[in-house]
Amino acid sequence: xxxxxxxxxxxxxxxxxxxxxxxxxxxxxxxxxxxxxxxxxxxxxxxxxxxxxxxxxxxxxxxxxxxxxxxxxxxxxxxxxxxxxxxxxxxxxxxxxxxxxxxxxxxxxxxxxxxxxxxxxxxxxxxxxxxxxxxxxxxxxxxxxxxxxxxxxxxxxxxxxxxxxxxxxxxxxxxxxxxxxxxxxxxxxxxxxxxxxxxxxxxxxxxxxxxxxxxxxxxxxxxxxxxxxxxxxxxxxxxxxxxxxxxxxxxxxxxxxxxxxxxxxxxxxxxxxxxxxxxxxxxxxxxxxxxxxxxxxxxxxxxxxxxxxxxxxxxxxxxxxxxxxxxxxxxxxxxxxxxxxxxxxxxxxxxxxxxx
Amino acid sequence: xxxxxxxxxxxxxxxxxxxxxxxxxxxxxxxxxxxxxxxxxxxxxxxxxxxxxxxxxxxxxxxxxxxxxxxxxxxxxxxxxxxxxxxxxxxxxxxxxxxxxxxxxxxxxxxxxxxxxxxxxxxxxxxxxxxxxxxxxxxxxxxxxxxxxxxxxxxxxxxxxxxxxxxxxxxxxxxxxxxxxxxxxxxxxxxxxxxxxxxxxxxxxxxxxxxxxxxxxxxxxxxxxxxxxxxxxxxxxxxxxxxxxxxxxxxxxxxxxxxxxxxxxxxxxxxxxxxx
Numbered sequence: 030x031x032x033x034x035x036x037x038x039x040x041x042x043x044x045x046x047x048x049x050x051x052x053x054x055x056x057x058x059x060x061x062x063x064x065x066x067x068x069x070x071x072x073x074x075x076x077x078x079x080x081x082x083x084x085x086x087x088x089x090x091x092x093x094x095x096x097x098x099x100x101x102x103x104x105x106x107x108x109x110x111x112x113x114x115x116x117x118x119x120x121x122x123x124x125x126x127x128x129x130x131x132x133x134x135x136x137x138x139x140x141x142x143x144x145x146x147x148x149x150x151x152x153x154x155x156x157x158x159x160x161x162x163x164x165x166x167x168x169x170x171x172x173x174x175x176x177x178x179x180x181x182x183x184x185x186x187x188x189x190x191x192x193x194x195x196x197x198x199x200x201x202x203x204x205x206x207x208x209x210x211x212x213x214x215x216x217x218x219x220x221x222x223x224x225x226x227x228x229x230x231x232x233x234x235x236x237x238x239x240x241x242x243x244x245x246x247x248x249x250x251x252x253x254x255x256x257x258x259x260x261x262x263x264x265x266x267x268x269x270x271x272x273x274x275x276x277x278x279x280x281x282x283x284x285x286x287x288x289x290x291x292x293x294x295x296x297x298x299x300x301x302x303x304x305x306x307x308x309x310x311x312x313x314x315x316x317x318x319x320x321x322x323x324x325x326x327x328x329x330x331x332x333x334x335x336x337x338x339x340x341x342x343x344x345x346x347x348x349x350x351x352x353x354x355x356x357x358x359x360x361x362x363x364x365x366x367x368x369x370x371x372x373x374x375x376x377x378x379x380x381x382x383x384x385x
Numbered sequence: 386x387x388x389x390x391x392x393x394x395x396x397x398x399x400x401x402x403x404x405x406x407x408x409x410x411x412x413x414x415x416x417x418x419x420x421x422x423x424x425x426x427x428x429x430x431x432x433x434x435x436x437x438x439x440x441x442x443x444x445x446x447x448x449x450x451x452x453x454x455x456x457x458x459x460x461x462x463x464x465x466x467x468x469x470x471x472x473x474x475x476x477x478x479x480x481x482x483x484x485x486x487x488x489x490x491x492x493x494x495x496x497x498x499x500x501x502x503x504x505x506x507x508x509x510x511x512x513x514x515x516x517x518x519x520x521x522x523x524x525x526x527x528x529x530x531x532x533x534x535x536x537x538x539x540x541x542x543x544x545x546x547x548x549x550x551x552x553x554x555x556x557x558x559x560x561x562x563x564x565x566x567x568x569x570x571x572x573x574x575x576x577x578x579x580x581x582x583x584x585x586x587x588x589x590x591x592x593x594x595x596x597x598x599x600x601x602x603x604x605x606x607x608x609x610x611x612x613x614x615x616x617x618x619x620x621x622x623x624x625x626x627x628x629x630x631x632x633x634x635x636x637x638x639x640x641x642x643x644x645x646x647x648x649x650x651x652x653x654x655x656x657x658x659x660x661x
């Protein structure tokens with residue numbers, strides 16, 4: 030028996046109103062902000078990753094609160110700023126970069142994360158800032174072909190820069206994440222992770238210069254994956270999950286976690302967004318310990334909540350399993366602050382070197 | 386009055402969706418983050434910025450030259466081919482333009498790369514032992530851009546050839562000119578306006594190419610526009626991004642102005658309009 034359309038609609042509205050009043054804490058004294066939220070537009074980057082996010086986070090949130098989640102396109106920091114400036118809020122939850130989600134850059138663009146709702150005590154270090162909380166943890170790591178070096182295995186960024194022992198081209202995300210390229214070069218040159226700051230850009234560029242002719246720059250994760258998969262490069266600084274998924278598919282590739290560059294995918298809310306309360310609720314829900322780990326059952330993303338339990342079957346593929354090896358936490362507040370305040374000079378020095 | 390009403394929609398459209406945003410672009414470039422020419426001076430002091438501008442303009446000029454030579458020969462073949470073959474040749478050059486540039490560029494990537502079709506074939510035939518370096522070179526960018534832009538050269542050249550009265554050539558022949566002379570002194574000069582018109586389109590459109598240099602080039606020199614978008618969209622450096630956009634616009638306008646002086650664009654447009 031199906032209820033007539035009008036009745037069903039009314040029920041949905043009633044549920045939405047009741048739950049948002051109940052969950053939003055919209056008492057008579059508080060402002061009505063967010064209490065009428067029936068839907069949130071949240072960035073979804075698509076693919077298996079996006080489908081998995083919907084399955085593990087968005088649909089359960091709707092089931093619990095009645096608030097519908099609508100997929101939105103990825104917005105760059107510039108687009109987020111434009112949205113806030115024009116007060117045309119097309120998305121409620123966005124992915125700001127780590128250099129936007131810090132106090133100096135974020136305060137005019139993002140709502141501070143409400144840590145009375147979001148429990149940051151359970152979150153891994155370096156995965157939350159004043160203006161952003163990580164939905165998951167990913168990493169840049171060394172991916173390599175197992176069929177090109179006669180059985181020898183590269184074990185570090187130093188090997189990555191050794192084109193004598195390990196011939197061939199190298200994929201690097203120069204059109205995606207310049208700091209990650211510089212960190213890899215510094216680690217290869219013998220800098221230890223705790224001495225990455227202050228960033229010696231010139232030293233990194235000098236190191237990169239030794240293999241400049243071998244580097245193939247790429248912009249997106251799929252391009253980097255394709256370069257490794259086709260054998261166009263023999264090694265790459267790659268998204269770790271891109272390498273492990275190739276390995277799972279039976280391709281002759283493997284990963285070295287030594288010197289991985291770990292980062293969180295930050296969620297943020299545009300400043301002045303009318304649905305800020307519901308958005309904070311969603312972020313709290315996603316990062317809660319019972320929910321956050323479920324993502325790893327459909328994609329190789331590690332939970333940012335240390336108390337949640339990720340899929341034991343893919344534990345070896347998660348960056349968080351390999352934190353006993355030397356690594357750099359890219360989204361730590363210290364590194365983010367440093368990079369954000371030097372971004373212009375870093376980018377300019379890199380561009381000038383690259384074009385020379 | 387009637388004429389005024391007729392053009393009003395077009396004028397309004399261009400004002401709101403073209404002139405206004407453009408004016409805002411220029412405005413941002415001199416006001417953000419502060420009033421003055423800071424963005425312009427800092428761009429001119431950045432070696433990579435100036436270099437990429439030179440490479441972008443140079444590459445566009447090279448592609449224009451390639452398209453002019455190849456396009457002229459092609460249009461000539463279409464003009465004098467038997468009817469059906471001519472129609473086929475024309476469709477063959479127009480049809481690919483309907484396929485997304487991104488898709489065609491990826492296809493070229495598969496053909497050109499170190500592990501691509503050309504290199505695999507040559508290696509399997511034992512013609513080469515080491516792969517040829519085709520991709521991530523200026524050669525690959527020039528090839529890719531020429532492929533995409535060729536129709537914009539062929540069509541105007543063909544339309545001029547089509548409109549040309551062949552009796553002029555016959556007259557030259559009857560006055561004793563050998564075929565080569567008749568071509569060089571009669572046919573070529575009369576069809577050159579089509580080449581100029583095509584060159585103008587190819588050059589200007591070529592300056593705005595983004596995907597092809599990004600996917601086929603070495604991503605070091607020819608990245609003028611990717612730099613533009615990186616600053617403009619990614620880092621929210623709107624003032625600086627606007628300045629780069631304005632500089633490209635000015636460079637384009639200057640080059641087009643000089644070219645139209647030299648080539649008398651008025652004549653070209655008349656040729657394209659079909660009035661003889």
